[in-house]
Amino acid sequence: MVLDLRDLLLSPGDSVPFDYAPDLSELLSESIPEIIGEPRAVGSVRNSAGLLTLTADVSAVARGVCARCLGEFDMPLDRRISVTLVREEDAEREDIDKYVISGDCVDVDGIVTTEFILNADQAVLCREDCKGLCEICGADLNDGPCGCVRGTDPGRAKLRQLLDGYVL
Numbered sequence: 001m002v003l004d005l006r007d008l009l010l011s012p013g014d015s016v017p018f019d020y021a022p023d024l025s026e027l028l029s030e031s032i033p034e035i036i037g038e039p040r041a042v043g044s045v046r047n048s049a050g051l052l053t054l055t056a057d058v059s060a061v062a063r064g065v066c067a068r069c070l071g072e073f074d075m076p077l078d079r080r081i082s083v084t085l086v087r088e089e090d091a092e093r094e095d096i097d098k099y100v101i102s103g104d105c106v107d108v109d110g111i112v113t114t115e116f117i118l119n120a121d122q123a124v125l126c127r128e129d130c131k132g133l134c135e136i137c138g139a140d141l142n143d144g145p146c147g148c149v150r151g152t153d154p155g156r157a158k159l160r161q162l163l164d165g166y167v168l
Contacts, residue, residue, distance in 0.1 A: 001018060001020045001022075001041075001093055001107075001108045001109045002014055002105050002106070002107050002108070002109075003018060003045060003105060003106050003108055004105055004141055005045060005052070005101070005104050005106055006049050006105060008016050008045060008052070009047065009052075009087075010052060012047050012048070012049050013047065013048070014034050014046075014047055015044040015045060015046040015047070016044060016045050016102070017043070017044045018041070018042070018043060018044065018045075018108055018132055019041070019042045020041055020057075020108075020109075021038045021041070022037055022040075022041045022058065022061055022109050022112045022113065023042060023109060023163070024077075024112065024113065024116060026113050026117060027045070027062070027113070027117060027120060028052050029120070030063045030065065031064060031065050031067060031118070031121075031123055031124045032063070032065075032124065033065060034062065034063040035061070035063075036060075036061045036062065036074060037060070039058065039059065039060035039077075040058070040060075040138055041056050041057075041058045041108070041112050042056065042057050043055050043057060044056075044133055045085065045106065045108075051084065052084065052086070052101075052110065053082065053083070053084055053085070053087040054081070054082070054083050054084075054099075054106065054111060055080075055081065055082045055083055055140070056080075056081045056082075056108075056112060057078070057079075057109030058077075058079045058080075058081060058112055058116065059077065059078045059079075059084075059122055060077045060080075061074055061075070061076055061077065062074070062075055062077050063075075063113070064124040064126070065088075065123055065124070065157055066124065066125055066126035066130055067123035067124060067125060068125060068130040068131070068132035068133070069126060069130050069132050069133055069140050069141070070086075070132070070133065071126050071140065071142075073088060073126045073143045075124060076121055077116075078096075078113060079093040079115065079116060079119060081111070081112060081115045083099050083111060083115065084099070085098065085099050085100075085101050086098045086099070086100055086101070087100070087101055087102075088100055088101070088102055099111055119123060123124075130142060133146055134146040136148040151166050
């Protein structure tokens with residue numbers, strides 16, 4: 001979604017509202033394979049004494065794959081985005097907290113997508129205390145103990161012999 005800011009640039013104190021369905025397909029990964037339903041981005045660009053600020057509340061529901069147990073679950077994705085917009089001639093190269101707009105328009109969808117990706121979790125969990133899978137049989141330990149006999153890994157037993165007598 002591209003917003004025309006021509007009138008806003010000349011009117012300090014005014015704002016331009018927006019409400020649309022952003023394209024969050026770039027957010028898809030192994031941990032988030034699907035966006036369920038239609039995401040919404042509701043916000044505005046405000047001119048405060050010549051300083052342009054884009055604020056938006058973005059909401060979506062995604063299908064997540066837990067990094068520990070590999071179970072699928074629905075997870076809400078709610079983000080509050082607030083960024084500063086500057087025109088090319090006002091931009092300082094080392095200032096990374098601002099989005100540069102060229103001309104009199106801003107690509108709202110590009111900003112929303114970028115902010116979502118930058119703030120996305122690399123690994124998602126179905127719940128904070130997820131126990132994961134048994135490393136021996138692969139059973140989901142959230143359903144209870146699997147019954148596998150946990151012994152000493154033969155590879156680690158040799159290492160333990162080598163380390164006997166050393167205090168770690």
